[in-house]
Amino acid sequence: MRIWFDLSNSPHINMFHDLIRELESEGHEVIITCRPLANTVDLLVQHKLEHTIVGEHYGKNIFRKIFGYPIRIWQLVSFLRNKNIDVAVSQSSFHSPMVARILRKPSIYTNDNEHALGNIPCFILASKILIPENLPMEKVVKKGGRISRILHYPGVKEGIYLWKKGLQIQDDRKQHPPDKKSIYVRPEPLTAQYYNAGVNFLDNVLESLKSSYNITILPRDKTQLAHYRQEKFAGINVPEKPLKFDEIARQCALFIGAGGSMTRELAILGIPTISVYQAELLEVDKFLLERKLMLHEPRLASSQLSDIMHELEGKEPDLQLLEKGRQSYQLFKEEIYKFKKQ
Template sequence: MPMKVWIDISNAPQVHFFKNVIRRLEREGHEVVVSARSFGAIEPLLSNAGIPYTLVGQHGGAEREGKLMAYSERVSELTRFVSKNDPDIALFKHSVEAPRVAYGLDMPSLCVLDNEHAIAQNKLMLPISQRVIAPEAISIEDIMSFGVEEDQIRHFKGFCELAHIHDFLPSVDVLNEFELSEDDPIAVLRPEPVMANYYHGDPSQSIVSSLLPVLDGFNCIVFPRTPQQAEMFSKLGAIVPSRCIDALSLINFSDLVISAGGSMNREAVALLKPAISTYPEKLLSITSYMVENGIKSHSCDPAEIKSHVDDLVNNAGYLNRLRRVLRAMENPIDVIVEELEAVALPRQ
């Protein structure tokens, strides 16, 4: 029996994550309605992917008061959106508003979790989510610490960004935007997540500023978090995209990715590219898992990072290890669709 699935999208990487879930659900005859908040590149990415959506609310900024105001306003707006569309089940990834609305309207919900350090989000989200899907790198105990029962958890072997590259076909057009070719050495960089409530570093400082001089042999393309960062990195000689671009294709044609965030590094791993994490605080469980299995490196020292770059780029042994580890992993899309059907269909 067909089901109607509501998907809430709260940041740009989730567009890549959910687009193939949406396509799978629609191929199987299910209906999908999508809500999205105004934040970063969400809107152009959804439009580029051809996904119909309703814009509901916006990001509250870096301060607590703004986050709380945006949360309360968005819960109210989503309640009207959901009441109008009447879905059978809610699906979201680190959205704090969607589970509150689903719980309040007595609707089953499925939460995808891959950041156990987002304490505030997880405390708001997990206790009222019916089911939680998470990479097995995050321990049962860590998930249960947020008020989840063990039988609510579905572990899968792998990481969420494997869904981003499902059926992915890279386009060389992205290189033309920067007047680059496939033969040019390219490094993709991403600074610290300064807008996130779990990050405690100085938002005016970034390791990217120290890395650009040691990567002088590469065309360095930086994806800033703020307009201030964009201006700073441009002055240091980096290429800074002026609009939303096809970042997955860019990663595919790059030689490596160095990021203080999570998604872009994991996308690089999924695309068989060297990835180096420069996150300066406690590592996520999935990052530690990747480092321990030799498929990603971590360092906050520019000289050591340069050494990692020299070791990893064009390293056949590293590439073979990456392929071997990835072959043993599950497709998260399969897991999500299976869980949606298990939760929603019996209620119809």
């Protein structure tokens, strides 16, 4: 088979890396396209995944997004027209199902963010829609998805790619416990269309904590990199290139996330996690909060931190979610193979 993945944002690399490698090892050809958004290109290089940059990201402004959408559609169609793909696969790439339909090819689309407006054309056009078990089908149907094309997968999307390494990371953390003062912070997704909350709202907290804790900021782009390299944040580690996920997971005593995917990744691995996300919570986040896998403190104060760290200490990975991740991984692979030419 010839399978096209459009990896249009940073979390997509971790999600599909193992699946792509397995498909390639079984003799299939994988074509990867991406765009220069957040840490996407750096992570593809870090994971040594061959890729082609197609188009650009048009920022948060809704009018620029609308203007740029057909441009990247045309660019992708032009790039893929003679590639003779068998199926398109994507996680929240709003371009992939449309391009596949123009090329008269089937597409598999998955997303766990029910608030994203870009879902609408994808739900209408995708051949198969995969959503986590906690996201009601009705929310997809309301945005154009046909119930006959929708399939629930077990657990949450982060489990799909963490099931293999989750227990190993926990074993490593037990043998070599992280420094209790080691805090990693992921800022808010400031360019995302669905994000309509505060920007740089953690600044005062970080300034208060930097003399007592070893803080590492994980910036999403050059704007955040420049912001956190201001003099007032001196003493905080702000790496220019994205760190390897396994390194973060092994060294992190506490994770503070103002976004989604990375926050959920650390939470289901049993790593003490605080979500400070200020926009409307997704169903998947509510699901993890109900299971007490993380805390939600959108107005986090530095005075709370010591008590919160004590409360979260000793968390174990959710083995049920990791097992469901293994099941979902196999399900994704089976759905791809359903489009194999006879």
